[in-house]
Amino acid sequence: MTDEIWDAAAACFDEKQLSAITLNIALTNFFNRINRTTRQQAGQAW
Template sequence: MLLPGVTEHVLGVLKAVKKAGVPQATLDLVHLRASQINGCSYCVHGGTLQAQKAGERDERLHTVAAWADAPFFTPAERAALALTEAATRLGDRTDPVPDAVWDEAAAHYDERQLAALVLMIGMTNFFNRVNVTTRQVAGQAW
């Protein structure tokens, strides 16, 4: 709002991501998981509400933080969530996004979809950082 034009460009990136063929449910899970990792209550709350509105099941939303041990996710969703965790936790290891994580994602998504996933992860991390830095509170409008 303080920097004219930024919102339109950010929304343009998100619009392109949504057109790349990754299921919306997967994008919602990616957004939610990155937001959980980053401790962004605003995005966790908003992302959960958006996913519920789109028909996402509560059992999946309640267990996305423990997706690796929960039986509710497809192999493709698991690959997207593993990529999300790796790309969000860049500083946690010397090889932040191991080939095995990338290769598993590439086994389920084509290049365009992988680009969309990477952008969705990046945009979520962007929003998380803006919202946490400016202390946005879950449930409150900007």
């Protein structure tokens, strides 16, 4: 992420909200990588 993108997001969200957004992106990325590694398709058991 570039500083320009971060500055634009910071203009719309406070620090707590930015932290939550960053955590959600990281968690989604984590599960995508686990699903890819174990060859599990997301949403199969839903």
